[in-house]
Amino acid sequence: MTRKTESHYDVIVAGGGAGGIGAALGAARTGAKTCLIEKYGFLGGAATHSQVLAYCGFFQQGLEPVKAVGGAADLVLDALRATGMDGAPYRSPTTGNWIIVLEPEGVKLALDRVLAAHGVDVLLHSRVAAVTRTGKAIESVVVAGMDGRERLTAEAFIDATGDANLSLVTGVSMQTGNEHGYLQAASAPIRVGGLAPDLKVDRAAIIKALAFYNTTGDYPVARTDGGIYTRMPGSGDLWWMIIDLPMHDLSSQTFSRAERIMRASAHDYVQVLRETVPGFENAYLVQTGPQIGVRESRHPKARLRITGEDLIKGRQRPDGVARAGWPAELHTELGKPEYHSVGGAGYAHVPLDALRSAEIDNLYFAGRTIGADDLAYGSIRVMGTAFATGEAAGVAAANPELDGAQVAEMITEMGGLV
Ligand SMILES: Cc1cc2nc3c(=O)[nH]c(=O)nc-3n(C[C@H](O)[C@H](O)[C@H](O)COP(=O)(O)OP(=O)(O)OC[C@H]3O[C@@H](n4cnc5c(N)ncnc54)[C@H](O)[C@@H]3O)c2cc1C
Known part of the structure; x- marks a missing residue:
């Protein structure tokens, strides 16, 4: 009613x-x-x-x-x-x-x-x-x-x-x-915590880590240049634009799949940084979403x-x-x-x-x-x-x-x- x-x-x-x-x-x-x-x-x-x-x-x-x-x-x-x-x-x-x-x-x-x-x-x-x-x-x-x-x-x-x-x-x-009828990619910036405040993020090391991930990982990274990142004021979290997903249509099914892939990719990418990039040993995924970004x-x-x-x-x-x-x-x-x-x-x-x-x-x-x-x-x-x-x-x-x-x-x- x-x-x-x-x-x-x-x-x-x-x-x-x-x-x-x-x-x-x-x-x-x-x-x-x-x-x-x-x-x-x-x-x-x-x-x-x-x-x-x-x-x-x-x-x-x-x-x-x-x-x-x-x-x-x-x-x-x-x-x-x-x-x-x-x-x-x-x-x-x-x-x-x-x-x-x-x-x-x-x-x-x-x-x-x-x-x-x-x-x-x-x-x-x-x-x-x-x-x-x-x-x-x-x-x-x-x-x-x-x-x-x-x-x-x-x-x-x-x-x-x-x-x-x-x-x-x-x-x-x-x-x-x-x-x-082409839809621009959906992207998900993520936040990574657990980094020392004075850590100088090494782009070359991130690029290397992602290249390594791309040889075996389930969700290949398109931004092989390491993506866009910056340290957040206050928390010092790393804000990282690294996930892009093609969108073929606007159905709830397509969005549901994109949300699932986005979360799994975020988890994998932070893990590979933790395992291979100096200074990221204690890194953790602070947050994705609440929803994927629609351009x-x-x-x-x-x-x-x-x-x-x-x-x-x-x-x-x-x-x-x-x-x-x-x-x-x-x-x-x-x-x-x-x-x-x-x-x-x-x-x-x-x-x-x-x-x-x-x-x-x-x-x-x-x-x-x-x-x-x-x-x-x-x-x-x-x-x-x-x-x-x-x-x-x-x-x-x-x-x-x-x-x-x-x-x-x-x-x-x-x-x-x-
Ligand atoms: C990954 C990514 C990175 C970007 N980077 C930047 C950047 O760095 N800086 C920048 O300025 N812009 C950036 N943009 C672009 C920018 O975020 C958007 O274009 C901008 O947010 C548009 O503002 P808006 O108010 O039109 O729409 P939105 O920000 O999308 O807001 C629309 C609002 O409407 C609400 N809504 C939707 N449907 C309904 C409904 N039926 N009933 C009630 N509420 C509803 C939504 O919940 C939402 O709050 C980026 C976009 C993406 C996806």
């Missing part, structure tokens, strides 16, 4: 990752009565459920950190700092790009606080499972929660589920994977798509509502990412129509669900940019009468960068 809750919202946001947080803050800060629905028991999206422990996209590429996002993203940074996190830009020695290193428990707490401070109703342990529609509008979402099903109504809805689950149950047109899944049809060409030329436009400043990162060959820099002034504009459904008038997109071609998607999906596209979607959903330039003006007034 489905209960209908009395409260009616101006804006309902599905998904509590960076896109959803930006969207909820964007809507609530313009005065909209806002509800955010998240299937896990905590907020943060990939940062907290897939060990993606660095915010990318807060800064443009270059020798100095030039900000690409502000507004809602700044509120999140302030909340992170209040939990004791540093929040300072850090130039990755592996890629040369600017990132902000995260500690997942701090992220969860900071996001709880920032949404509460802005009066957003948050429903955790609640999955958007269905919608009701009237013609070209969504009327309500059906939420499967801890106490059964409940129906919530709103004026506008934002799909910030990453995997476009709200769009899926709405029944709009969508593309799976890239133009050719790409479905792309619902937007009114307009930001393109790779826009990005490479750093195209600015009058209807731009967010900046994309992260180099496009493509994962077409397993374990071998390829980067394309952003041109022009170092960022490209995301147009308002990339955040709007082509088919449903009151459906907006935020984060990974926005309209983007294959190459542009490699840039816009990062979490810094997701906060910004989320904020813009929130402002636009709460104020549907505004055009792109007016949405941009409102965002600028709230401290955002457009």
Whole structure:
């Protein structure tokens, strides 16, 4: 049985990752009565459920950190700092790009606080499972929660589920994977503990250990260069991006298999380090998941798509509502990412129509669900940019009468960068 809750919202946001947080803050800060629905028991999206422990996209590429996002993203940074996190830009020695290193428990707490401070109703342990529609509008979402099903109504809805689950149950047109149906690999960063704080991690020894594993191991490592790693602030754990798994489809069966292989691989890789790499004698697997990291899944049809060409030329436009400043990162060959820099002034504009459904008038997109071609998607999906596209979607959903330039003006007034 489905209960209908009395409260009616101006804006309902599905998904509590960076896109959803930006969207909820964007809507609530313009005065909209806002509800955010998240299937896990905590907020943060990939940062907290897939060990993606660095915010990318807060800064443009270059020798100095030039900000690409502000507004809602700044509120999140302030909340992170209040939990004791540093929040300072850090130039990755592996890629040369600017990132902000995260500690997942701090992220969860900071996001709880920032949404509460802005009066957003948050429903955790609640999955958007269905919608009701009237013609070209969504009327309500059906939420499967801890106490059964409940129906919530709103004026506008934002799909910030990453995997476009709200769009899926709405029944709009969508593309799976890239133009050719190819899905980027799923990857699982893992945490390794038990290392001395002053241990200098020896990449050559890790490469050797993995090469040895690849001669006999059950789960050959694609990242034969030793992967991407960094020591975590506080715990000193090694954050290690080493597992990549091809995804042929998005079925629960395929995901179940990937989760099982990911856990078994993580166990094996840490064991081979423990057995062969100096300084890793007491190493142990601190954590995988809670779930494997999904780079790409479905792309619902937007009114307009930001393109790779826009990005490479750093195209600015009058209807731009967010900046994309992260180099496009493509994962077409397993374990071998390829980067394309952003041109022009170092960022490209995301147009308002990339955040709007082509088919449903009151459906907006935020984060990974926005309209983007294959190459542009490699840039816009990062979490810094997701906060910004989320904020813009929130402002636009709460104020549907505004055009792109007016949405941009409102965002600028709230401290955002457009
Ligand atoms: C391995 C890997 C490494 C990456 N590295 C980086 C990096 O270093 N830095 C970076 O910035 N980005 C990185 N990315 C990309 C980035 O993590 C994602 O693109 C980003 O998290 C997108 O944010 P989002 O809010 O759109 O989606 P997500 O973070 O996926 O959040 C979506 C949220 O929606 C919730 N949800 C889904 N379906 C429903 C439903 N039906 N009902 C309710 N809730 C639902 C999910 O639980 C989740 O919390 C990486 C991605 C992967 C997979």
